[in-house]
Amino acid sequence: MERIEVSINKRDTSRHAHAVRKEGLLPGIVYGAGGAEVAVTVDLRTFERSGLSGAGSHLVHFSSPETSLDGNMALIRELQVNPLTGRAIHVDFLRIDMSKPVDAFVPLSFIGKPAGVVEGGILQPLRRELEVRALPDRLPNKIEVDVSPLQIGHSIHVADLKLPDGVEALGIQENFTLVTVVPPAVEEVAAPTVAPAEGTPEAAAAAAAAGIAGAEGGAATPDQAKKTEPKKTEGKKE
Secondary structure, X not given: OOEEEEEOEEOOOOOOHHHXXXXXXXXXXXXXXXXXXXXXXXXXXXXXXXXXXXXXXXXXXXXXXXXXXXXXXXXXXXXXXXXXXXXXXXXXXXXXXXXXXXXXXXEEEEEOOOHHHHOOOXXXXXXXXXXXXXXXXXXXXXXXXXXXXXXXXXXXXXXXXXXXXXXXXXXXXXOOEEEEEEOOOOOOOOOOOOOOOXXXXXXXXXXXXXXXXXXXHOOOOHHHXXXXXXXXXXXXXX
């Protein structure tokens, strides 16, 4: 896993986190590996440019004037983000011992074009990352998953993965599906309307219904036209 150096400083806990953010600093906390919990700050722009993102995505090497922090290694355990701006507002660092296994989330990278997609199917990832356990220097940056053999209706499960040596999958069953290819969506087509054959009871019922509808709608049937036609009177001979 890639190591990223982060300059970090101890934070005065008497100051509100909002005031710290106004100065362009990201408030955070460091804990774990038997050390004391320490409130810290990181320059926000530097943090964003470093490429640090979600939990466990990189190994972090601290550079700090504080001797208790300088040279420590850590993982990001949690990163809180403003839902409106997308900018980080707080970070939790888990201090780690490089000689002991750690648990971390590693992103899955799906490579190749599935055979089922060529036939019209849709690739549907069900998980974008996988929790693993390994020594810190054995944690991979990503886990590649070759999806090119997948046919429509086929899936890749955790048990199908070829993990690097010393890396163990955690938290989910071996038969858990990671990605699948589903059939293309099919639009339903309305069945055509078939008129009943002439002379059948269905045809007679349809004709009667049409006659009633015509009368209600103001259109006269032939019999109605005869009834409503005015009578002719012959003039008297003089």
